Amino acid sequence: GDSVTQMEGPVTLSEEAFLTINCTYTATGYPSLFWYVQYPGEGLQLLLKATKADDKGSNKGFEATYRKETTSFHLEKGSVQVSDSAVYFCALTYSGGSNYKLTFGKGTLLTVNP
Amino acid sequence: DSGVTQTPKHLITATGQRVTLRCSPRSGDLSVYWYQQSLDQGLQFLIQYYNGEERAKGNILERFSAQQFPDLHSELNLSSLELGDSALYFCASSGLLAGVDNEQFFGPGTRLTVL
Numbered sequence: 001g002d003s004v005t006q007m008e009g010p011v012t013l014s015e016e017a018f019l020t021i022n023c024t025y026t027a028t029g030y031p032s033l034f035w036y037v038q039y040p041g042e043g044l045q046l047l048l049k050a051t052k053a054d055d056k057g058s059n060k061g062f063e064a065t066y067r068k069e070t071t072s073f074h075l076e077k078g079s080v081q082v083s084d085s086a087v088y089f090c091a092l093t094y095s096g097g098s099n100y101k102l103t104f105g106k107g108t109l110l111t112v113n114p
Numbered sequence: 115d116s117g118v119t120q121t122p123k124h125l126i127t128a129t130g131q132r133v134t135l136r137c138s139p140r141s142g143d144l145s146v147y148w149y150q151q152s153l154d155q156g157l158q159f160l161i162q163y164y165n166g167e168e169r170a171k172g173n174i175l176e177r178f179s180a181q182q183f184p185d186l187h188s189e190l191n192l193s194s195l196e197l198g199d200s201a202l203y204f205c206a207s208s209g210l211l212a213g214v215d216n217e218q219f220f221g222p223g224t225r226l227t228v229l
Binding site (some may be wrong): 036041042043044045046089100101102103104105106107 | 116118145157158159162170172208217220221222
Protein backbone atom coordinates (compact mmCIF):
# COMPACT_ATOMS: atom_id res chain seq x y z
CA GLY A 1 0.00 0.00 0.00
CA ASP A 2 0.87 3.65 -0.11
CA SER A 3 2.94 5.21 2.65
CA VAL A 4 4.74 8.42 3.50
CA THR A 5 7.88 8.64 5.58
CA GLN A 6 9.14 11.92 6.91
CA MET A 7 11.99 12.80 9.19
CA GLU A 8 11.05 12.59 12.81
CA GLY A 9 11.47 15.63 14.93
CA PRO A 10 11.55 17.58 16.84
CA VAL A 11 13.53 20.05 14.79
CA THR A 12 14.73 23.12 16.62
CA LEU A 13 16.19 26.05 14.71
CA SER A 14 17.13 29.63 15.34
CA GLU A 15 15.32 32.39 13.50
CA GLU A 16 16.62 32.94 9.95
CA ALA A 17 18.10 29.44 9.75
CA PHE A 18 17.60 27.20 6.72
CA LEU A 19 14.98 24.48 7.04
CA THR A 20 14.78 21.09 5.38
CA ILE A 21 12.23 18.45 6.33
CA ASN A 22 12.69 15.24 4.39
CA CYS A 23 9.76 13.32 2.97
CA THR A 24 9.78 10.15 0.88
CA TYR A 25 6.85 8.13 -0.33
CA THR A 26 5.88 4.70 -1.57
CA ALA A 27 3.00 4.65 -4.00
CA THR A 28 1.38 2.17 -6.34
CA GLY A 29 0.46 4.82 -8.87
CA TYR A 30 1.27 8.44 -9.62
CA PRO A 31 0.15 10.44 -6.63
CA SER A 32 -0.09 14.12 -5.96
CA LEU A 33 1.97 15.33 -3.02
CA PHE A 34 1.20 17.83 -0.31
CA TRP A 35 2.62 19.54 2.71
CA TYR A 36 0.17 20.44 5.46
CA VAL A 37 0.91 22.56 8.52
CA GLN A 38 -0.74 22.33 11.91
CA TYR A 39 -0.32 25.31 14.22
CA PRO A 40 -0.88 24.75 17.95
CA GLY A 41 -4.51 24.14 18.76
CA GLU A 42 -5.64 24.30 15.14
CA GLY A 43 -6.57 21.97 12.34
CA LEU A 44 -4.42 21.22 9.33
CA GLN A 45 -3.89 23.78 6.60
CA LEU A 46 -2.61 23.07 3.14
CA LEU A 47 0.80 24.66 2.76
CA LEU A 48 1.72 23.62 -0.77
CA LYS A 49 1.20 20.89 -3.31
CA ALA A 50 2.62 19.36 -6.49
CA THR A 51 0.65 17.22 -8.88
CA LYS A 52 3.26 15.66 -11.12
CA ALA A 53 6.95 14.87 -11.37
CA ASP A 54 9.31 17.87 -11.35
CA ASP A 55 6.53 20.23 -10.22
CA LYS A 56 7.57 22.68 -7.53
CA GLY A 57 5.03 23.77 -4.96
CA SER A 58 5.63 27.00 -3.09
CA ASN A 59 3.88 29.17 -0.54
CA LYS A 60 4.90 31.60 2.22
CA GLY A 61 8.58 31.08 1.42
CA PHE A 62 8.33 27.29 1.62
CA GLU A 63 9.16 25.13 -1.38
CA ALA A 64 9.08 21.45 -2.27
CA THR A 65 9.87 19.69 -5.55
CA TYR A 66 8.23 16.44 -6.63
CA ARG A 67 11.13 14.09 -7.40
CA LYS A 68 9.84 10.90 -8.98
CA GLU A 69 13.28 9.35 -9.39
CA THR A 70 13.96 9.54 -5.66
CA THR A 71 10.27 9.38 -4.60
CA SER A 72 10.81 12.45 -2.48
CA PHE A 73 9.11 15.76 -1.69
CA HIS A 74 11.39 17.54 0.74
CA LEU A 75 10.18 20.79 2.32
CA GLU A 76 12.59 23.73 2.41
CA LYS A 77 12.60 27.31 3.56
CA GLY A 78 15.54 29.63 3.33
CA SER A 79 14.93 31.67 6.46
CA VAL A 80 12.52 30.47 9.12
CA GLN A 81 10.62 32.71 11.50
CA VAL A 82 9.29 32.11 14.99
CA SER A 83 5.80 32.09 13.50
CA ASP A 84 6.74 28.99 11.45
CA SER A 85 6.77 26.90 14.62
CA ALA A 86 4.24 24.15 13.96
CA VAL A 87 3.88 20.50 13.01
CA TYR A 88 4.43 19.77 9.31
CA PHE A 89 2.86 16.79 7.56
CA CYS A 90 3.76 15.35 4.19
CA ALA A 91 0.86 13.62 2.44
CA LEU A 92 -0.22 12.04 -0.83
CA THR A 93 -3.43 11.35 -2.65
CA TYR A 94 -4.63 10.46 -6.10
CA SER A 95 -6.93 12.20 -8.55
CA GLY A 96 -9.71 10.31 -10.20
CA GLY A 97 -11.24 7.03 -9.12
CA SER A 98 -12.31 6.87 -5.51
CA ASN A 99 -8.93 7.11 -3.77
CA TYR A 100 -9.50 10.55 -2.37
CA LYS A 101 -8.14 9.89 1.08
CA LEU A 102 -4.97 11.62 2.19
CA THR A 103 -2.15 9.36 3.36
CA PHE A 104 0.00 11.26 5.84
CA GLY A 105 3.47 10.98 7.26
CA LYS A 106 3.79 11.05 11.04
CA GLY A 107 4.53 14.75 11.20
CA THR A 108 7.58 16.79 12.14
CA LEU A 109 7.48 19.29 14.97
CA LEU A 110 9.40 22.45 14.16
CA THR A 111 10.33 24.92 16.87
CA VAL A 112 11.96 28.19 15.87
CA ASN A 113 13.65 30.17 18.60
CA PRO A 114 14.20 33.95 18.43
CA ASP B 115 -10.79 29.74 10.02
CA SER B 116 -11.38 26.92 7.56
CA GLY B 117 -15.17 27.09 7.77
CA VAL B 118 -15.35 23.52 9.07
CA THR B 119 -16.71 23.25 12.60
CA GLN B 120 -16.43 20.36 14.99
CA THR B 121 -18.10 19.81 18.33
CA PRO B 122 -17.27 19.21 21.04
CA LYS B 123 -13.68 20.44 21.27
CA HIS B 124 -12.88 18.12 24.13
CA LEU B 125 -14.53 14.95 25.32
CA ILE B 126 -13.58 12.91 28.36
CA THR B 127 -15.31 9.61 28.93
CA ALA B 128 -14.79 6.15 30.38
CA THR B 129 -13.99 2.83 28.79
CA GLY B 130 -17.01 1.03 27.43
CA GLN B 131 -18.93 4.20 26.76
CA ARG B 132 -20.29 5.58 23.49
CA VAL B 133 -19.74 9.08 22.12
CA THR B 134 -20.78 11.07 19.07
CA LEU B 135 -18.57 13.61 17.35
CA ARG B 136 -20.16 16.16 15.10
CA CYS B 137 -18.84 17.95 12.03
CA SER B 138 -20.34 20.72 9.93
CA PRO B 139 -18.59 21.10 6.57
CA ARG B 140 -17.91 24.35 4.78
CA SER B 141 -20.97 25.83 3.16
CA GLY B 142 -21.57 24.04 -0.14
CA ASP B 143 -19.07 21.24 0.41
CA LEU B 144 -20.51 17.81 -0.34
CA SER B 145 -17.66 15.57 0.83
CA VAL B 146 -16.79 14.94 4.45
CA TYR B 147 -13.75 13.00 5.64
CA TRP B 148 -12.90 11.74 9.10
CA TYR B 149 -9.32 11.28 10.29
CA GLN B 150 -7.86 10.03 13.56
CA GLN B 151 -4.61 11.46 14.91
CA SER B 152 -2.86 9.51 17.64
CA LEU B 153 0.68 9.44 18.93
CA ASP B 154 1.40 5.91 17.82
CA GLN B 155 -0.54 5.72 14.54
CA GLY B 156 -0.18 9.29 13.36
CA LEU B 157 -2.90 10.73 11.10
CA GLN B 158 -5.09 8.03 9.59
CA PHE B 159 -8.04 8.24 7.25
CA LEU B 160 -11.18 6.68 8.68
CA ILE B 161 -14.06 7.23 6.29
CA GLN B 162 -15.44 9.51 3.59
CA TYR B 163 -19.01 10.51 2.80
CA TYR B 164 -20.21 12.27 -0.29
CA ASN B 165 -23.66 13.84 -0.38
CA GLY B 166 -25.00 11.43 2.20
CA GLU B 167 -23.43 8.25 0.89
CA GLU B 168 -20.38 6.39 2.13
CA ARG B 169 -17.67 6.74 -0.47
CA ALA B 170 -14.48 5.26 0.93
CA LYS B 171 -13.36 3.46 4.03
CA GLY B 172 -9.96 3.44 5.65
CA ASN B 173 -8.73 2.05 8.92
CA ILE B 174 -12.02 2.39 10.71
CA LEU B 175 -12.84 -0.07 13.47
CA GLU B 176 -16.14 -1.95 13.48
CA ARG B 177 -16.95 -0.22 16.78
CA PHE B 178 -16.93 3.07 14.89
CA SER B 179 -19.57 4.26 12.47
CA ALA B 180 -20.41 7.47 10.70
CA GLN B 181 -23.18 9.06 8.72
CA GLN B 182 -23.85 12.19 6.75
CA PHE B 183 -27.23 13.82 7.06
CA PRO B 184 -29.34 15.62 4.42
CA ASP B 185 -28.05 18.98 5.64
CA LEU B 186 -24.54 17.56 4.97
CA HIS B 187 -23.33 17.60 8.54
CA SER B 188 -21.70 14.38 9.65
CA GLU B 189 -21.45 12.44 12.86
CA LEU B 190 -18.84 9.92 13.91
CA ASN B 191 -20.05 7.43 16.49
CA LEU B 192 -17.52 5.62 18.64
CA SER B 193 -18.77 2.80 20.86
CA SER B 194 -17.36 0.35 23.41
CA LEU B 195 -14.54 2.81 23.87
CA GLU B 196 -11.09 1.60 24.80
CA LEU B 197 -8.10 3.46 26.18
CA GLY B 198 -6.46 3.24 22.77
CA ASP B 199 -9.26 5.24 21.18
CA SER B 200 -7.95 8.36 22.88
CA ALA B 201 -6.95 10.61 20.02
CA LEU B 202 -7.65 13.79 18.12
CA TYR B 203 -10.40 13.29 15.56
CA PHE B 204 -10.44 15.60 12.57
CA CYS B 205 -13.14 16.24 10.07
CA ALA B 206 -12.35 17.69 6.66
CA SER B 207 -14.57 18.77 3.80
CA SER B 208 -14.17 19.42 0.12
CA GLY B 209 -16.38 20.73 -2.63
CA LEU B 210 -16.82 17.81 -4.94
CA LEU B 211 -15.34 14.38 -5.04
CA ALA B 212 -11.94 15.51 -3.89
CA GLY B 213 -9.16 15.17 -6.29
CA VAL B 214 -5.98 17.06 -6.59
CA ASP B 215 -7.61 20.38 -7.23
CA ASN B 216 -10.22 20.09 -4.53
CA GLU B 217 -8.44 20.91 -1.34
CA GLN B 218 -9.60 19.31 1.85
CA PHE B 219 -10.36 21.89 4.55
CA PHE B 220 -9.83 20.67 8.08
CA GLY B 221 -11.75 21.46 11.22
CA PRO B 222 -10.01 22.17 14.55
CA GLY B 223 -10.60 18.62 15.77
CA THR B 224 -12.21 16.92 18.76
CA ARG B 225 -9.85 15.64 21.41
CA LEU B 226 -11.20 12.43 22.90
CA THR B 227 -9.79 11.14 26.16
CA VAL B 228 -10.88 7.70 27.35
CA LEU B 229 -10.15 7.02 31.02
